[in-house]
Amino acid sequence: MRRKVTLKQIARELDVSVSTVSKALRDSAEISDDTKQKVQAFAKLYNYKPNNIALSLKNRKTKTLGVIIPEIVHYFFSKVILGIEQKALERGYNVIVGLSNESFDNEVINMETLANGSIDGFIMSLSKETLLRQDFHHLTESISQGLPLVLFDRATASIECDKVIIDDRKASRKATEKLLDCGCKTIGIITTEDHVSVGKMRTEGYRSALMAEGRSVDEDLILRIKDKYDFEDRLELLEETVEEFLLSHPEIDGILAVNELYAVTAMKMGRKMGKRIPEDLQIIGFTDGVLSRHSTPSITTVSQNAKTIGEKAAELLIERIENEDEEAPYQTMVIPTNLIERESTMC
Amino acid sequence: MRRKVTLKQIARELDVSVSTVSKALRDSAEISDDTKQKVQAFAKLYNYKPNNIALSLKNRKTKTLGVIIPEIVHYFFSKVILGIEQKALERGYNVIVGLSNESFDNEVINMETLANGSIDGFIMSLSKETLLRQDFHHLTESISQGLPLVLFDRATASIECDKVIIDDRKASRKATEKLLDCGCKTIGIITTEDHVSVGKMRTEGYRSALMAEGRSVDEDLILRIKDKYDFEDRLELLEETVEEFLLSHPEIDGILAVNELYAVTAMKMGRKMGKRIPEDLQIIGFTDGVLSRHSTPSITTVSQNAKTIGEKAAELLIERIENEDEEAPYQTMVIPTNLIERESTMC
DNA sequence: ATAATTTTCGCAAACGTTTTCGTGTTGAAA
DNA sequence: TTTCAACACGAAAACGTTTGCGAAAATTAT
Numbered sequence: 001m002r003r004k005v006t007l008k009q010i011a012r013e014l015d016v017s018v019s020t021v022s023k024a025l026r027d028s029a030e031i032s033d034d035t036k037q038k039v040q041a042f043a044k045l046y047n048y049k050p051n052n053i054a055l056s057l058k059n060r061k062t063k064t065l066g067v068i069i070p071e072i073v074h075y076f077f078s079k080v081i082l083g084i085e086q087k088a089l090e091r092g093y094n095v096i097v098g099l100s101n102e103s104f105d106n107e108v109i110n111m112e113t114l115a116n117g118s119i120d121g122f123i124m125s126l127s128k129e130t131l132l133r134q135d136f137h138h139l140t141e142s143i144s145q146g147l148p149l150v151l152f153d154r155a156t157a158s159i160e161c162d163k164v165i166i167d168d169r170k171a172s173r174k175a176t177e178k179l180l181d182c183g184c185k186t187i188g189i190i191t192t193e194d195h196v197s198v199g200k201m202r203t204e205g206y207r208s209a210l211m212a213e214g215r216s217v218d219e220d221l222i223l224r225i226k227d228k229y230d231f232e233d234r235l236e237l238l239e240e241t242v243e244e245f246l247l248s249h250p251e252i253d254g255i256l257a258v259n260e261l262y263a264v265t266a267m268k269m270g271r272k273m274g275k276r277i278p279e280d281l282q283i284i285g286f287t288d289g290v291l292s293r294h295s296t297p298s299i300t301t302v303s304q305n306a307k308t309i310g311e312k313a314a315e316l317l318i319e320r321i322e323n324e325d326e327e328a329p330y331q332t333m334v335i336p337t338n339l340i341e342r343e344s345t346m347c
Numbered sequence: 348m349r350r351k352v353t354l355k356q357i358a359r360e361l362d363v364s365v366s367t368v369s370k371a372l373r374d375s376a377e378i379s380d381d382t383k384q385k386v387q388a389f390a391k392l393y394n395y396k397p398n399n400i401a402l403s404l405k406n407r408k409t410k411t412l413g414v415i416i417p418e419i420v421h422y423f424f425s426k427v428i429l430g431i432e433q434k435a436l437e438r439g440y441n442v443i444v445g446l447s448n449e450s451f452d453n454e455v456i457n458m459e460t461l462a463n464g465s466i467d468g469f470i471m472s473l474s475k476e477t478l479l480r481q482d483f484h485h486l487t488e489s490i491s492q493g494l495p496l497v498l499f500d501r502a503t504a505s506i507e508c509d510k511v512i513i514d515d516r517k518a519s520r521k522a523t524e525k526l527l528d529c530g531c532k533t534i535g536i537i538t539t540e541d542h543v544s545v546g547k548m549r550t551e552g553y554r555s556a557l558m559a560e561g562r563s564v565d566e567d568l569i570l571r572i573k574d575k576y577d578f579e580d581r582l583e584l585l586e587e588t589v590e591e592f593l594l595s596h597p598e599i600d601g602i603l604a605v606n607e608l609y610a611v612t613a614m615k616m617g618r619k620m621g622k623r624i625p626e627d628l629q630i631i632g633f634t635d636g637v638l639s640r641h642s643t644p645s646i647t648t649v650s651q652n653a654k655t656i657g658e659k660a661a662e663l664l665i666e667r668i669e670n671e672d673e674e675a676p677y678q679t680m681v682i683p684t685n686l687i688e689r690e691s692t693m694c
Numbered sequence: 695a696t697a698a699t700t701t702t703c704g705c706a707a708a709c710g711t712t713t714t715c716g717t718g719t720t721g722a723a724a
Numbered sequence: 725t726t727t728c729a730a731c732a733c734g735a736a737a738a739c740g741t742t743t744g745c746g747a748a749a750a751t752t753a754t
Contacts (some may be wrong), residue, residue, distance in 0.1 A: 001493045004463070006740060017704045022742060032702055051464040053403045054740035057709045063467075064443070072428055078420045081397065085446050086420070090432075094465065096411070097444050101431050110436075116351070117398040117710085118441065119409075147348045222636045235640070271643065289638055293582070294611045296618065354709060379732055403712035404739045464740085582699060646725045 005046040008035075014042060027162075056117075059072045065212065065317060068098040068110050070127045073232075074077045075260065075289030076306050077275035080152065083310020084123060091318050093120075100157070102227070104129040105252040108138045115141075120321045121148040124315045128227050132195040134158065146276050148320040154197055162316040163332040168198050171302045172205025175211075176257055178300075178339060180213060182282055182347040184254030188221040190242065190262040196227075202258045202286070221249060225262065238262075241268040252280045260291040263299050267344065283344040297343030309335050351481065352393040354505070358394065361389060382516060412664060413466035415445040415457050417474045417501075420579075422636030423653050424472070427499065430657020431688065433469060438665050449574070450632075451476040455485045462488075467668045468495040470660045473503065475574050479542040481505065495667040497660045500651075501544055509663045511656050512677040515545050518684040519552025519650045520559075522603055522631045525647075527560055529629055529694040531601030537609040543574075549605045562617075568596060572609065585609075590616040597687040601629045607638040610646050630691040644690030656682050 011018045016035065024031045024039035025048070042048075056062045065088055068076045081097065088095050096119060097343050098110035107127050111272055114122070122142060124329050129152060130136070152164040158287075179187050189206045192199030206215050223245045229237045246252060255270070257263035262286025265279055275281040277297055285292055288303035312333050320328070358365045372395070378386075389395075403409045410485060412435055416424045428444065435442050443455035445658035451481060461469070469489060474668045478481070478501060486506050490496055497665025499511040522525050526534050536553045539546030554564050570592045576584045588625065589612050602617075604610035614624055622628040624644055632639055635650035659680050667675070 002491055003493055007742095008740075019705075019740085019743075020703055022740095023703085026742085028743095030702065035702080049459070049463045050742095051740050052460075053400060053409065053464040054709090055742090056400045057404050057711095057739090058741050060709070072419075072432070073422065073425045075420065077426050081419055082446065083442070085444065094443050094445075094460065096441050097428070097432065098441075099429065112396070113399075113441065116396045117400040144349055146350050261637075261641070266592070268641070268643055290608075291641055294608070294638055295642065296615055354712095355710075356709095365711085366713080366735080367733055370733085375713095377732065379707085382732080397712095398710050401739090404709090404741095405711050488695085653749070 002113075004051070005048050006051065007048075010039065010042055010046070010048065014038060030223070042333060061321075062118060063092060063246050063313065064094045064096055064119045066096050066098065066111075066122045068100055068114075068122060068124045069179055070100050070102045070125060072097070072099055075291075076153070076287050076304065079289075080125075080310035080313070083307035083311075083312075084314045086307075087311045087314035087318070091205075091314075093314075093318060099126040102127045102129060104133055104135065111138050111142060115145065115252060119147070119164040121150070121317045123150045123152065123317055125152050126154040128192075128196055129153075130193070131156070132193075132199060132227075146324070148317060150317045150320070152270075152309050152313045156197065162313075162329055162330050164313045164316065164335060165332065166309075166335050166337050167305050168201035168204040169208065171286075171304075171339075172202040172256065172258075173209040174337075174339060175286075175302050176206045176209035177213075178341075178345065179254040179256065179282055179284060180209070182278075182345050184252075184282055185255035186221070187256060188223065188245070188250045188252045190223045190225065190245070190247060190255060190257045192230075193224050193227060193257060199224075199258050202256075206256055206311060221252065225303035229264075230261075238265055239269060242266055243272065246270055246273060246275075253280060255284070257283065257285045260285050260287045260299070260301070263301070264291045264295055267295065267297075267299065278346045279343050282346055283295050284339075288340055291340070292340075295344075300342045300345040301340050303338050303340050305335050305337065348650040351398070352390075352395050353398065354395075357386065357389055357393070357395065361385060385500075391577050395492055402595070406493040408668075409465060409467050410439055411441045411443055411466045412661065413443050414463040414470065414471045415444065415447055415454060415461075415471045417447050417449045417616075418680055419444070419446055421632050422638075423500070423651065426636075426653035427437045427657035427660070430654035430659075432657075432659045433654075434661035434665070438661075440661075440665065447477075449474045449476060451480055453484065455522075458485050462492065462494055466494070468497070468664045470497045470499065470664055472499050473501040474483055474502075475543055476541075478503065478544060479574075493671070495664060495671070497654050497664045498668070501662045503544065503547060507677055509662045509667060509677050511663065511682060512679065513651050513656075513682050513684050515548035516552040516555065518633075518651075518686075519603065520556040521552075521684075521686060522555035522633075522649050523553045524560075525688075525692065526601040526603065526631060528690050529625075531629055533568070533595060533596070533598045534601035534603060535592070535599045537568065537570045537572065537592070537602060537604045537613055539577075539605060540571050540574060540623075546571075546605050549603075556629075567605060568599065577608075586612055586616060590619065593617055593620060593622075600627060602631070603631065603634045607632050607634045607636050607646070607648070610648070610691075611638045611642055614642065614644075614646065625691050626691045629693055631686075635687055639687075639689070642691075647692040648687050649687045650685050652684065652686050 006022045007018045011021045024036045100107035149161045155163045191203045195201045210217050255266045268283040285301045288301050292299040292301040354368045358368045366463045371383045377692045447454035496508045538550045541547045602613045617628040632646050632648045635648050639646040639648040
């Protein structure tokens with residue numbers, strides 16, 4: 001096992017000092033061409049690469065981004081990571097991923113372990129529990145310690161920092177309008193509990209679209225799925241709830257769903273009770289993932305451009321890290337969404 | 348901006364030496380109770396946490412695992428990461444994720460940047476290009492430098508290291524047998540090119556099941572999807588190819604697909620040509636992801652227990668890291684698979 | 695040959711820890 | 725009063741870098 005070679009070893013081998021080796025490798029004018037040649041040749045031969053940890057300690061920069069997300073087995077979040085990762089690579093950064101699993105405590109723990117020198121800044125989307133508690137002390141803590149933070153998707157107005165979001169209200173309004181345009185008379189929405197910021201705003205968008213058309217909003221047509229139903233192994237609970245909802249409102253002919261899973265579930269349950277998609281029931285979801293794309297019929301959906309979100313978040317963070325003295329004002333980038341029309345809507 | 352407090356600052360503030368502070372915080376017997384109290388109180392007040400980078404340098408251990416995978420927007424891989432991440436957290440490790448994007452060069456670059464001190468070991472699944480080229484010098488390089496490696500899923504016999512895999516041949520054979528049991532007369536397989544190790548073995552399993560039943564293997568019933576068709580934006584190419592395949596073999600009444608996407612595509616194309624699922628065409632896929640679960644009809648599939656794979660890979664790696672002197676023999680863990688029966692098969 | 699440069703290199707400090715070893719102080723035993 | 729052990733703490737080295745500065749060596753100018 002031939003361990004990585006260090007400056008010290010090269011120095012000893014060539015009978016010069018460590019500083020000479022270091023300077024020779026960085027092509028310093030202080031060193032004679034002779035020694036430079038010798039050192040560089042030796043270093044190449046032994047495939048010398050500077051130790052990242054030592055560099056991090058010296059420069060007080062780790063060139064690493066900390067990313068904390070609620071889930072990873074999830075089209076939207078994994079696509080965001082893809083975007084982050086690519087930008088990071090491009091700019092010479094690594095990415096450490098931490099999962100909160102929608103838990104406040106995990107989020108805090110993850111942050112704390114990373115905040116002790118391991119990373120140069122955070123990119124986060126908040127856990128549902130954090131949003132529910134409205135406890136953001138770990139975020140302010142991090143910022144006050146000089147670790148910049150970029151929030152995406154599930155952000156909060158309580159914290160001043162860079163943010164990358166979509167205009168959830170608008171996207172939702174547009175989607176609802178689309179359903180209206182396509183002839184829906186009674187539109188229901190399947191959304192999250194209100195503490196989930198994006199869910200709440202999507203619900204608001206739905207409301208405003210209806211009101212703008214002079215329609216009344218029937219609160220019974222708003223189905224809020226409980227957080228705890230949102231697990232892979234709780235699928236039946238979700239299905240039952242949606243089925244019940246559809247059965248008790250047979251007049252519904254349009255559904256807006258705030259994510260893919262809700263959309264595909266609505267489709268399945270609608271069909272089960274004999275509705276044809278899209279003739280009897282039209283559906284629009286959020287997130288342009290595999291479910292929307294590969295379902296039969298395929299599902300019309302609001303694409304959030306997750307990869308772009310990731311890229312922009314990484315850019316913002318890296319800029320902030322590399323210009324920490326500049327005190328630039330915080331930005332909130334709003335990434336445009338687009339409605340991808342597929343087979344679950346009529347027009 | 349109150350930067351993190353260091354031992355040195357505490358020492359200056361309390362007018363003792365750095366070593367005293369360090370010892371006091373670690374509750375050393377060398378230090379008087381008085382000073383310990385004083386130091387500990389002060390540290391707590393200022394929320395002192397040791398700097399990870401400094402510790403890494405000192406201990407020559409980073410407590411970080413490097414994970415390199417071909418893709419992240421992918422049910423199987425993201426679920427493996429979930430498993431790795433959880434085990435890592437449990438054992439006090441962080442996880443750096445690198446994406447090869449199925450490219451050999453990216454794989455090499457990612458490894459090289461991480462191999463310079465940033466991590467204690469690698470968990471990898473090889474890119475298709477690497478498997479095609481059969482060039483594994485970066486892996487041997489890493490191992491010879493004392494960085495342990497655990498391969499999962501897409502492994503290779505050419506490298507000696509710990510591995511976590513499933514028995515692809517057996518799983519595929521079982522799945523094929525299932526189709527036979529369910530009454531299929533003509534079974535086709537949609538698989539990858541042969542250089543993808545798991546694809547090849549699944550094809551072999553398919554073959555052996557047919558031969559064991561005394562049936563001949565019609566090479567025309569083996570559809571190998573080209574690597575380059577395997578992209579989100581190449582969906583039509585994939586669909587055309589599968590459709591053509593099904594159209595030119597209308598006698599096919601059973602399909603084994605080596606992943607979810609191929610399975611759902613087969614289902615879609617089969618339907619398009621008027622086949623009922625499962626009455627006219629039965630389908631079994633690999634990977635128990637969202638597509639298999641939420642399609643209508645839902646798809647019978649071979650679950651690889653991806654999360655377990657991740658957990659075991661992390662365990663193996665951490666054990667290897669923490670007992671590097673022991674020279675334990677390399678293990679290949681075979682994670683059991685199970686066939687999840689759903690609506691795309693008849694029995 | 696001597697002085698003045700210029701070239702070439704090494705020392706030391708720094709980043710933040712941990713740990714070994716040495717040393718000064720205290721109190722008790724002789 | 726002297727001797728010695730126990731106690732409490734600090735200095736220094738180490739992990740692997742980079743870099744400012746001083747100093748020796750080599751070259752040039754006088």
